[in-house]
Amino acid sequence: MGSPAAYYFLILATTFPVTDAREAIMAFSLTSTAFQDGAAIPTKHTCDGADVSPPLAWSGAPPGTKSFALIADDPDAPAGTWVHWVLYSLPATVSDLPENVAKVESLDLPGARQGRNDFRRPGYGGPCPPPGPAHRYFFKLYALDAPLKLKAGAQKKDVEAAMEGHVLATAQLMGTYARSKR
Secondary structure (H helix, E strand, O other): OOOHHHHHHHHHHHHHHHHHHHHHHHOOEEEOOOOOOOOEOOHHHOOOOOOOOOOEEEEOOOOOOOEEEEEEEEOOOOOOOEEEEEEEEEEOOOOEEOOOOOOOOEOOOOOOEEOEOOOOOEOOOOOOOOOOOOEEEEEEEEEEOOOOOOOOOOOHHHHHHHHOOOEEEEEEEEEEEOOOOO
């Protein structure tokens, strides 16, 4: 057996690389000026308001990022996870989306496409839960090593399948929304 000092050295030597890797992973972040992570999504961005997409911004994409994909969904929906937004092949040069992204299949960004949400429409469909407790809405941004070769109008499952093996990092923003009983 070695001395206790040797064990401490071994622990320290293995701790630093793990910490550095964790910091590199955590560097990729997704934010919104409309709501903080874990906070309520303003009514403006829901079916009870104008139903416009919130502004989103990201930073810290890893080297080698060639495109981004965004999926927003509600895992608390009564019938299972409800998809609110599918956006893919967003160029790596883009680092934000403005409020009220057009609800069309092809965007004015080279190659960017929007898929069909579970409202069966392209683009963003805001929170619209049944009355009751707040639902959680996860906006997940994926940094990819290649653009996805999908036609416009793809569904979440198609995007997830096409992303397999191409995800370099993921950033997430979660907001909540509840509707009161009328």
